[in-house]
Amino acid sequence: MSGPLFLAWRYVLHHRLQTALLVACVTLTVGLPLAVQMLVQRYSEQLMARAHSTPLVAGARGSRYDLVLHALYFRGAAPPGLQAGDAKRLREEELGLAIPLYARFTAQGAPLVGTSLDYFYFRGLETAAGHLPLRLGDCVVGAAAARRLGVQPGGALLTDPENVLDLAGAYPLKLRVTGVLAPSGSPDDDAVFADLRTVWIAQGLGHGHTDVVKNAEPGTILKREDGNVVANAALTAYTEITEANIASFHFHGDEDTFPLGAVLVVPPDAKAAALLRGRYERHERVQLRVPVAEIEGLLGLVFKAKRFFDANFALVALATAGFLALTVWLSLRLRARERETLFRLGCRRGTVALAMAAELGIIFVLSLTLAALAAGLMVALEAPLTRWLLS
């Protein structure tokens, strides 16, 4: 090791605490904005990638951001009011594929997405194990959710009640896990997918129970009128759909009025998209949005806020540089005799300056190394961090 570097290294080793403080200051000043920049960059890329792969989203009139975030990332609540009949009418336009989505509920903490098989083909989702949900009560689990919940094909998941204190609410429905999706690096990894009708059953819009007429215990039937049978609470309602009871599950009312969160619309070409947008421009209840435009608008807000943080970081960096300069200046003053001694012992003044510059160099190298490690860690944790940001 050369003389100046040897002296500098010994100096920073001897003054460990001071060195650690300076390294921490410089690392934070350099590393934090770098990490934030990387995270925001990746976050926006993820948001935009999902938006780019989704041509149009239909939903009830209301917040367009809520609608797009719900339809693309299964986060937050979609504007209420969209019905299954609206998806049917979009299909009847024959201007593209209309994929219904209903993600109001969760299953053991993961978003439970009611949809059709078209969704898996549209997103290019494939199972890593098992198969897609084919039957009422089946579900397929995203890769990350399966890992977190520790489930695999043949296992089961329970839907979460909306409100545990609501005794009149729907009971948790036991879902049969038929497959686990291969990782896709998208919000699909964290979701549980089931048939739309399964989710309606979880909501209590459909149900299965023992045959009131043939199998009910004596006294269960309270009254019969106009072809309807009214039973008391002793009637057994099923909380799991099995081969044995699947036939007993049914819905009351008009399915066209059943709720949806959103509909993904995939027109075959730009003309069809333009026609659809034109038709829904002034629709009374339904709005049709282009996710790319909405996410760009949302990111515009995020980046506007980020500019404040950038300015803040710049000011902090300036202040840190000022403190660093002051520290160096004070240190140089305090060490004037040391410099003079080295000179008297025959050291070149340039070598003395080099030794002191090397101390700063070591601090910067350590800081930049730590910042690079932090950035590397950020890259390694990017997927969960981005998922967390999207949650």
Added chain:
Amino acid sequence: MIELRGVRFAYPGEAWALELPAFDAAAGEAVAVIGPSGCGKSTLLNLLAGIAAPQRGTIRVDGRELTGLNDAARRDFRAQRIGFVFQTFELLDYLDVAENIRLPYRINPSLGAPPPLEAVRALASEVGLQDKLRRRVDALSQGERQRVALCRALIAQPALILADEPTGNLDPASGRQALDLLLRLGRERNATLIAVTHDRSLLDRFPRVVDLGAVAGSAHA
């Protein structure tokens, strides 16, 4: 060994000047330099070390004419042929005892590679520090620190040792001990010792004492 002739030196912008018609010291000789404050004792050391260059006269040390050398050559000569002992030791607190002794080699490439630890230990054993080579210098007593400084001054086998108040920061007993070591080690190495001191109680230990106030003239330009 040392030969000064007709030297005149003034610091830039100052009216005071040191005038030294002649000053000599033989190889291996120990000379105490005394004199009132401001008579030019430290200036004399700077001139002998080549740190300052006289405006007039000649200075010859160990056969080299310093006044004919440029700054870099004087610095190299200082590193190779002159050892320093300071009143406040001027050790580097971030180096241990061994590295403080080896410091001249670390900062002067012209001296070559630093001596091995065995050589440092051998030198340190002459001043009783052989077991403290890995100690931090700020954990040593004042007397021990001055002995480390003494080893640092001797490690490169200097022809001339310049000591500026070498006992000034030591108690009388430690001061006498440090001075005796300095005199003995200089004599054993045939190095000339020029020691500036205010402590008249130590002068009897020097074979020769020069009162700079008496031999040098101080002129006001």
